[in-house]
Amino acid sequence: MGKFPKYRVAKASQLLIITGAGIRDIKIAKKAWILPGQSYAKFDISPVNYTFEVQAMSAEKLPFILPAVFTIGPRINDKESLYKYAKLTTCQEKDSTHMHELVKGIIEGETRVLAASMTMDEIFRGTKEFKKEVFDKVQLELDQFGLYIYNANVKQLVDVPGHEYFSYLGQKIQMEAANQAKIDVSEAKMKKEAEVAKANADLAMKKAKWAKDSQMAQIEATKAVALREAELQKEVEVMNAFTQTEKLKAEFLTKASVEFETKVQEANWELYKKQKDAEAILYQKEREAQAQKAIAEAAFYARQQVADGELYAKQKEAEGLVAIAQAQGVYISKLMGAFGxxxxxxxxxxxxxxxxxxxxxxxxxxxxxxxxxxxxxxxxxxxxxxxxxxxxxxxxxxxxxxxxxxxxxxxxxxxxxxxxxxxxxxxx
Known part of the structure; x- marks a missing residue:
């Protein structure tokens, strides 16, 4: 503690932890001014390797050893975890083995508790799952101290002297594997022989089929020649029949053509005659219609002249009535004047x-x-x-x-x- 402020900078793998005047709890920084009334310390944040051989016991009370190497360090990306770890390192300065004993106690405790809930067979056959369970449970406990498992390497489980369970179990598995290999070899041999027998049978069947196909090909060739001769003969007869048919068709067609032309001429003459008769009737009807139209126009004109005359008479009568009314009005007006x-x-x-x-x-x-x-x-x-x-x-x-x-x-x-x-x- 000095009378004047001091500027302090931590190394690359270190941080400063500052306490004292003006600081409520602790302050963590990479570099800072140390004021009068304050004190500081440096703590390392590099991960540390912890090697253990954890002695545990299964649910059947069978002991075994779990060799493991854990790489553990502070969780530097989390401020709260970093504060927890800084306080932990302050205690560690008093006892250098404090951190090692803390981590060892957590790992051994969680491993033993987990092993006690599993049988030896479950631990041996599910080694991968067992290791993951140990890792998760240890990490859960380390969180309260701001520590993080960066890497965990759990080695093969080892027998405790006098309890060679894993050795016997390994021998048993080896024997089972050897027996299974023998069985697999026998099955492979039998399968090979069966495949050879099947291949021979397939070859014999193919040879029989090839012989049959050859005989059928010869028979089909003979029949094809006969069929071809029959087809050619049929084509000759068809051509002869076609020639005769065409000849008969030509004769009948000539006769039919003459009769058709005759009938066409007669039908054309009959149609021409009917057309002329229809035209004559149409002309007569048109003349009658024109005459009726002229009569109707004359009657309409006469009626129009009469109507015009009546309209003119009515107009004149109305004009007379208007004149009479006007005269009577003058007359009445004169009388009213005369009678006061x-x-x-x-x-x-x-x-x-x-x-x-x-x-x-x-x-x-x-x-x-x-x-x-x-x-x-x-x-x-x-x-x-x-x-x-x-x-x-x-x-x-x-x-x-x-x-x-x-x-x-x-x-x-x-x-x-x-x-x-x-x-x-x-x-x-």
């Missing part, structure tokens, strides 16, 4: 002037023929039947005064009620 705008006076004047009341009187007279009607006598405007002074308006006023008793008389005689626009009669 009195619509009732104008209406009564039109009824009287149009003979409406005279027509009513005539109808009533015809209706009461043969009856004994009640006679009413009424006078003019002045009571004497004569008009007084006042001109045209006085006459109209007199007529209007006579209208009420006249309507009452008509009602009494015929029960006729005049329209509301003429006047009303009170029921008695």
């Amino acid at each position: 705008g009195n619509y009732g006076a104008v209406r009564d004047y039109l009824l009287i002037n149009g003979g409406t009341y005279q027509e009513l009187a005539k109808i009533n007279g015809e209706a009461v023929k043969g009856l004994q009607p009640k006679i009413s006598i009424w006078t003019g405007a002045n009571g004497s039947g004569e008009g007084g002074d006042g001109g045209a308006m006085k006459e109209v006023a007199g007529v209007y005064k006579m209208l009420a008793p006249m309507l009452e008389t008509v009602h009494e005689q015929t029960k006729y009620v005049p329209p509301s626009w003429v006047g009303t009669i009170a029921e008695s």
